[in-house]
Amino acid sequence: MRLGDDTFRIEGTVEGPDGERRIAAAYQKSTRRKKVEVNGVEVERLSDALGTLGVVVLSLADVELVSGPPAARRRFLDILLSLVRPGYLAGLQRCRVAVAQRNGALRNAASSDELQPWTDELVSAGTSVMRARAEWVEERADGFSRYHEAISGGLGARLEYRSSVGPPGSLADGSTWEARFREALASAEERERQQGRTLVGPHRDDLNLSSAVADEEDRAIRRFGSGGQQRTAALALRLIEADTLRDRAGVEPVYLLDDVFAELDRQRSGSLVALLEDGRCGQAVLTAPKPADIVLRGGLEEWSISGGRLER
16 A cells, blocks of 8 residues: 555455454545455345454544544444344444434424434334443453453443433343333424434434542543543543454454554553553554554564554
8 A cells, every 4th residue: 555546455465263264454535435345246235244354443643532422432333233143234224214304304304203213213223232332341341341450450430321211120021111212202302393303212312431530439431531631531431342343253353453552551551551462362452653662571573664664
């Protein structure tokens, strides 16, 4: 790949339980065309290739997962669950269409009867999306706390799904989710008509990340956590993402660490490396502007970029 080129193509061999597969991905900037091949055959839809290769990217920008708006955390959930949960992407797409159509109907002062079909579709699709998110959070909350404690050197943390429809009760009971969703929509209808938009649903939900960041009480890391504490929470999120991909595919994902140590202190850097080296056999690729930014216990094959060329 060269800076400024119109097209790039990346190829690689993936080893998994089913043997080797040749994966290729290409993109053309001028036409915005994306192309993915599996064993030399182009997939008809990019969504058909989701989950073929598990990759977890850890970068400085990950702090936005914690300090940024709820949309960043919803996007994290949606991308991950689209990879590991069959039917999630289709449900999410249905939900987005229903929200858009329902918003249009609200702006046009549609009657309750005219609004009802889009409300029914939103409840149907949105219930499946919210249940999937909440179930994943419940499954991974303990892991998030353990990773946060290991990286921070002592402080655990809480991971919770905060739904705009309120506490749903049993995660396994779809009827409970649906009933709460309909109840919340009915309660918000007057405000929705005033604002011309849907105020309840998966598009309004969030992940709550909290820890004892300011005193002995748990507080939102987004609001009260220091920069180091926010980065710790972001790293813990990425590690439970990796665990999810591994459990789904049966093999470790590829770990891409892009200058991730630059804004971590030595203790957190060392703890992260220990977590990556102990019990994780996936391939790891680390980048840093200078060797001193990387804290390693063992050796790695080193490459450098000089004059635009990759050299050993």
